[in-house]
Amino acid sequence: MTPMATQYGQGYGDWDSPGSPGAGERRHRLPAPLRAPIExxxxxxxxxxxxxxxxxxxxxxxxxxxxxxxxxxxxxxxxxxxxxxxxxxxxxxxxxxxxxxxxxxxxxxxxxxxxxxxxxxxxxxxxxxxxxxxxxxxxxxxxxxxxxxxxxxxxxxxxxxxxxxxxxxxxxxxxxxxxxxxxxxxxxxxxxxxxxxxxxxxxxxxxxxxxxxxxxxxxxxxxxxxxxxxxxxxxLGPSRLATRVVELESDRGVVIDTAAADLRRIERDLHDGAQARLVALAMDLGLAKEKLAEDPREAARMVDEAHGEVKTALQELRDLARGIHPAVLTDRGLDAALSAVASRCTVPVQVEVDLPARPAPAIEGIAYFTVSELLQNVSKHARATRATVDVWRVENRLLLQVVDNGVGGADVSGGSGLAGLAGRLDAVDGILVVDSPVAGPTRITAELPWRG
Structure with missing residues (x-):
């Protein structure tokens, strides 16, 4: 497993940082001791x-x-x-x-x-x-x-x-x-x-x-x-307590927005998927009932088609339930749940989970959906041939790392899926670190509180 070193810092007036205007060739013409008196x-x-x-x-x-x-x-x-x-x-x-x-x-x-x-x-x-x-x-x-x-x-x-x-x-x-x-x-x-x-x-x-x-x-x-x-x-600045209150208020808003978005997604999936199929199934069964007396063979064919629609609707309901909270996660934990997610990925995925115990159910669920979304990105955008998922614990933090050998270029920018994922992790004091140079490989690490 590859450990993650998370660095925290605050720049106090770094006028000559590499990204600042005027940095570059001009700032290297003179050594710092000679340059400082005239800066x-x-x-x-x-x-x-x-x-x-x-x-x-x-x-x-x-x-x-x-x-x-x-x-x-x-x-x-x-x-x-x-x-x-x-x-x-x-x-x-x-x-x-x-x-x-x-x-x-x-x-x-x-x-x-x-x-x-x-x-x-x-x-x-x-x-x-x-x-x-x-x-x-x-x-x-x-x-x-x-x-x-x-x-x-x-x-x-x-x-x-x-x-x-x-x-x-x-x-x-x-x-x-x-x-x-x-x-x-x-x-x-x-x-x-x-x-x-x-x-x-x-x-x-x-x-x-x-x-x-x-x-x-x-x-x-x-x-x-x-x-x-x-x-x-x-x-002269805000106190740590006041800053923390502002962060918690912001995180609460993110959690509320995320929950509302999930409810809208579930409602949309039910309305456009299983509900539409069940309505069509009821109509087909009604027609089959009418034809049962005059054309039993046609009625049997319609019942057979309805049976296929029932299987499809059940599969959609299972997928929807898995998207809300998979039963395998509740019953068997992250190792089995992530292995099931990896099996549905379009590229071979190696999963390694090294946890001494199970974290809190809420953290476990966030970890599951984080890896699930990252593997979906690997399937859709990475053009990779293999990927790995590592999960381990360091003190009171749960760390997840997804690595693929794809084209790279993943970016946490406004409006992207990674930005939304970073916001959801931040709502629970989590961190998302993306290392994805152009031409790859992509290494995305998520850090969550353990809260066991």
Whole structure:
């Protein structure tokens, strides 16, 4: 069996990713240390740290003043609206900070969960504001961001200024002998000795030291902005609980839509298939009954045709029942059910199921229909000569993998069957990974929660 390595990650402002505009030949002309000081990304990050100090001062003064005033007035009713106003102002600063991070750091942070007001009016608004965890996180951000902004501002500005000043020293050292009355930049001086950077060797060494500072500064700035990214993402975005609630609401909608689509499919199959055949069968039997007395041979022929229609209708009903939930899956589990599905595939399929026990019935059913749909795709589109199905368990996850040697090119895109399958798996915290290069082979892996 081939194990699956699922990677999770979140890019925080990857301006120079391979897929981004401008990536390619231009980004490889210079090595990264030489390229970094003149990159737009480095200057944007430096600008973010420079703006962070005045914004941090304003946020800190507002947050501390309003919170202290509100807390002091809590002995009266006036403390409640003051605290609510303090939190509302911090949320306003949060909008500014998310926009600043998005523009200068390339960091996309969703808006926090909205206020959940029970009722209308100022009292409902104040109660919702004070109960909102997002509002208090914004207040915490306003307090924590200020000391960090001071530190980051001082470090970034000093490294940036000294680096460029030393690097360009050969261009401006003439200022000292012309206007300062000394040979150059003073490195050391007391009553007896003075050391000036004034000869060509010392000027060159100074510029090289400045070059080292200049090349190191973007990476130092990038490390500093990493902390800002964590602060913005962790305190100004939606909480994990709120994000999870939104995901569950979306997944519930997918489940409802899928169930409604399945009901419509069953209704359509019954109406166009077995029901139509049974209606035609009733009419044929009625005609045979009328002819029974006057033409027994013709009536017998019609009854024989009706018998064939009964067999066809029964087969359609069995197929329909298998599409709803196959009896073999309930009775014998995934191994037998998937082997039955594989036997109906148009290409030879090798099935290997290695499970210590049976998962929850709902997960087992989803796994069955996932493999069934993937094998249907192999039959219809892959033009393969063989396929394999592997099912195994890793910790608390059930993994399915379908591999074929067909033409490849399978893609999870809007409107495709794989997109719908990925949506149904996502509704139960599942994952669908498609690896299908052009010319094949195609390897599709599904991961489901075990829930045994």
């Amino acid at each position: 737009a990304r480095s200057w944007r990050e430096f600008g973010y740290l420079m703006l962070g100090l005045p914004v941090g001062i304003a946020m800190f003064i507002y947050a501390v003043t309003m919170f202290a005033l509100g807390a002091g007035l809590l002995v009266t009713f006036l403390g409640i609206p003051v605290l609510a106003a303090a939190l509302a102002g911090c949320r306003g600063f949060g909008v500014l900070e998310r926009a600043r991070a998005r523009r200068l750091l390339g960091l996309e942070v969703a808006d926090p969960e909205p206020l959940r007001m029970k009722g209308h009016g100022p009292m409902a608004w104040m109660g919702a504001m004070l109960k909102s965890g997002a509002s208090w996180r914004h207040l915490l951000y306003a307090v924590l961001q200020f000391p960090w902004a001071v530190f980051a501002f001082v470090v970034a500005l000093n490294f940036w200024a000294y680096g460029w000043a030393l690097l360009t020293y050969p261009l401006w050292f003439w200022v000292f002998p012309m206007y300062g009355g000394q040979g150059g930049l003073q490195l050391y001086g007391d009553q007896a000795h003075s050391i000036y950077l004034d000869n060509p060797f010392e000027i060159t060494v100074t510029a090289l030291v400045g070059l080292l500072f200049t090349m190191a500064t973007p990476w130092i700035v990038r490390a500093l902005t990493t902390v800002d990214r964590l602060l913005v993402h962790g305190l």
